[in-house]
Amino acid sequence: MSIEPPADAAAPQRNPKAPPPGERTTSHYEGCRGCGDVPGSLRVRSWVGDDGVSVISRFDVLEEHQGAPGLLHGGMLMTALDDALGTAYTQVTRSAVTARLETDFRRPVPVGSTLWLRSRVDALVGRKIYVSGEAHLGELDGEVAGTARALFLEVGVEHFLRHGRPEDLEALGASREVIEAARTAR
Ligand SMILES: CCCCC/C=C\C/C=C\C/C=C\C/C=C\CCCC(=O)SCCNC(=O)CCNC(=O)[C@H](O)C(C)(C)COP(=O)(O)OP(=O)(O)OC[C@H]1O[C@@H](n2cnc3c(N)ncnc32)[C@H](O)[C@@H]1OP(=O)(O)O
CATH class of the missing domain: 3.10.129.10 (Hotdog Thioesterase)
Known part of the structure; x- marks a missing residue:
């Protein structure tokens, strides 16, 4: 691409x-x-x-x-x-996250x-x-x-909440409920 x-x-x-x-x-x-x-x-x-x-x-x-x-x-x-x-x-x-790096x-x-x-x-x-x-x-x-x-492609905070490890996200201050909600959202 x-x-x-x-x-x-x-x-x-x-x-x-x-x-x-x-x-x-x-x-x-x-x-x-x-x-x-x-x-x-x-x-x-x-x-x-x-x-x-x-x-x-x-x-x-x-x-x-x-x-x-x-x-x-x-x-x-x-x-x-x-x-x-x-x-x-x-x-x-x-x-944003890296989509392609040449x-x-x-x-x-x-x-x-x-x-x-x-x-x-x-x-x-x-x-x-x-x-x-x-x-x-x-x-x-x-x-x-x-x-x-x-x-790079812009992403919202839900990208990290959805894909990151809960323990790392909690250490950054995100609550279990918010992480769970991001993971179950479509
Ligand atoms: C409370 C917690 C918060 C914690 C946050 C903490 C920190 C992070 C915050 C900020 C980061 C700040 C600084 C960054 C500094 C250092 C750099 C390190 C960066 C990295 O180390 S980051 C890790 C490696 N990275 C990934 O882990 C990405 C994995 N990947 C994905 O997550 C998806 O792949 C995504 C999201 C990239 C896209 O997915 P998507 O579904 O959103 O978008 P989609 O695929 O529809 O593409 C939309 C349009 O981009 C075109 N497109 C897509 N990919 C392309 C490619 N490769 N080449 C050419 N065009 C491309 C399409 O062709 C389309 O184009 P068009 O619209 O024209 O059709």
Whole structure:
């Protein structure tokens, strides 16, 4: 399925409730293995870009992220890109999930390096959010190690209530009744 935004798609507008340029974005979920502060997380950290719409993210590549000897696993790079692109859309619109993520791996990434990612929303069409980003080696204008394009689809809170594990949702403050109602709704 294509994820090319239509040529006449509306340009994204910054959500006035989003943090200002330069400010650190908060993790969308503390348990996230991309940006949460939990064991096994890549600990991707993000800041709002100067234009107030794009997002800059940092990913420190460690031994535990290896795929080949001394080199970053491609799936880990995809996780970092998914998280960075997901953080970019939160500057513009409500909750959404990744429907499609396309990644090009352009350069091997050595363990011990830092990747700087830049992501932005390209277009919004109904529930569809078209996002793209690049991962640069060592600095923001460093060599491009990978690029990604993604389609996110807006979902309501019922998506998480319906499909998530009750114990995790309860820990976030959702009641058993609300979770049960979302699960039994058609
Ligand atoms: C109280 C609890 C709350 C807790 C919430 C906490 C946190 C979460 C909140 C926000 C998240 C914030 C930031 C995100 C940050 C990091 C990124 C991580 C993101 C992820 O890691 S997220 C996990 C992986 N992700 C999934 O787990 C999705 C599984 N999946 C589905 O849940 C469904 O698949 C869904 C919902 C995606 C769509 O289902 P659906 O039924 O709503 O929509 P439908 O299928 O009808 O598609 C509608 C139109 O999109 C087109 N379309 C669909 N899929 C396409 C594709 N792949 N390629 C091209 N076009 C596609 C169709 O062709 C149609 O197009 P058209 O309208 O033109 O016909």
